[in-house]
Amino acid sequence: MRHTISVWVDNLPGVLSRVTGLFSGRGFNIESLCVAETMDPEVSRITLVTSGDEQIIEQIIKQLRKLINVIKVVDLTPLEHVEREMALVRVKAEDRSRAEVLRIADIFRCRVVDVSPTSYTLEVTGNHEKIQAVLSLLKTHGIQEVVRTGTLAIQRSKKE
């Protein structure tokens, strides 16, 4: 099963490689990874997506907690949370297809971040499935380049 895990770590050189080394050393795969500083500049937050059965995920979380530079680990999967990814897509847009590409962009609330006579570059945000849907629609028009982030995730606030 796919799990989205948040990991708070010391913002120090080498810490990311301790985290990724833990995965590679055990033959676990990281499907996506996002890292950035938190409001506290001494702490970074890693959001990673990985797959495995319950025992593997439990082991991954325990191993992460065992790293000295790991402050906190939360598996967001069973919790109410929001996930987002972003993709920048350069798609071919000539003649008649220019309008169609813009229509797709509009339907999916993409932003046009760059324009050339033969292409548009779109910024898409959304969950994993939405990004996949946009890409599959744009594919028919000819995608020239795609850059994607990993998944970002945040827990929903408690609603009383």
Added chain:
Amino acid sequence: MSKQMTGAQIFWTCLEREGVKHVFGLPGGAVIDLYDELTRFPQIKHYLVRHEQAAVHAADGYARASGMPGVVLVTSGPGATNTVSGIASAYMDSIPIVVFTGQVPTALIGNDAFQEVDIVGITRPCTKHNYLVKRVEDLAHTIHEAFYIARSGRPGPVLVDLPKDVINGRCVPKFPETIKIKSYNPTYHANPRQVRRALNLILEAEQPVLYTGGGIILSDASEELIKFAETLQIPVTSTLMGLGGFPGDNPLWLGMLGMHGTYAANMAVANSDVLIAVGARFDDRVTGKVDEFAPRAKIIHIDIDPSSISKNVVVDIPLVGDCRDALMQLNELLAEQEPRDWAKVREAWLETIRNWQRKYPLTYNKSNPDVIKPQFVVEKLYELTNGEAYITTEVGQNQMWAAQFYKFKKPRRLMTSGGLGCMGYGFPAAMGVQVAKPDALVIDIAGDGSIQMNIQELITVVEHNLPVKIAILNNTFLGMVRQWQQLFYGRRYSQTSLAAAPDFVKLAEAYGAVGLRATKPEEVEPVIKEALNTPRPVVMDFRVDPEECVMPMVPGGKAMHEMILPA
């Protein structure tokens, strides 16, 4: 203290503050200033090894025997890479050591400078934690943290990489008195509710077994274990790492379990209804085919490392905490229970076990009076030392025979590379044990293969007159591999013959040690006696049966009850 100090002065002052009295190492360009400063710290004794790997094994043996972290100092590049096997071995066995490596100046890091290597990167997966110190101001608290991390929680090796400009830098150091690492808080106290659940399960058990590991030794839990086992009359087996945690001459002792465990121990585990694992980690050499390990048993697992729990075998009641603490809690709860005649309750189960013990005791073929059996040598060593010696082993058959036939009565008496199985461990480890316990009798039970992996340290023990005894069970083979070739590869002895061998007696003499040899069974006892009466390093070359096998044996991937027994 507001005096400026150099990194080198800070380094040795820190070590002194940590209570370090002995360091194992070998100098080089990157650490020459540390070695220069060492001359002003006569209270710290340095043992100059002849290969850095030996320094780490020595520190490891030192730590196991004394309970204090062992300390290593080596130079950058090859000095650092040579420590890796030793570090990996200490990591697998959770041994607290602190390894200091030199590094090229910070400005040259990443430049492929002479004797530069990314040792922090290399050792990341085989240390508990490691550091590259980039500023002299960080040196004092980093060293303090390193020692703290090495010895706390589940212990392990910590490496600190010291660039030359940090060693030569100057600052007014702040020596930390306390320590707080926000992301590191080992759990020592097991959850009392879980302890109660565990005890209730144990009290209902009909065929319980205690399966103990290195955690018993590391947490000094031996007394609590004995009390618990004896009160409830629960038989005890142990992994290689746990030997000595429960007395080998106690009637409840089953012997070691696993691949070369006793028939009784493996059968007891296979038939147990409650298995109490204490400070053990269900390693593949112990469980055999994991799906068929203790198939009927509810499993209780006490371990300080949460990641050990349910890693290989799913556990019914986990107890995260220090083994000693958990056993103390169990003993306290037990004292509140209404007393029962546990000997009577356990009578049938213990009788079943005794039958297994009688059916297949640990033994070997004694029919040929002209050949020295390796097991006989270990038995004689046990007898003539009253089971009181500090034993280190190399890796392979020698290690298994030592584990089987030397009945360890006390903890911290067996030092062996259990997890990594690192040949060349035993002799330098013995050197470290002798440094920690100068008046003790220290014996390395060795094979003719392993001993050659760190034999250069003979000169170190001679130089410092560390009267370590080496008993080579010389079978002219890489014996354990040969055994597998005999049993599973149609006796094709591919690259396992060590018939081309040095004369170990002459070799010992060349180094200035004493060399002795036994070629017939009747010579074994006199040779051992002479060695024990010689207050110098001694090498004993026992010419043993070349094709003896370690038995019983559970072949790799088989279940514990599918063991091969001696004919």
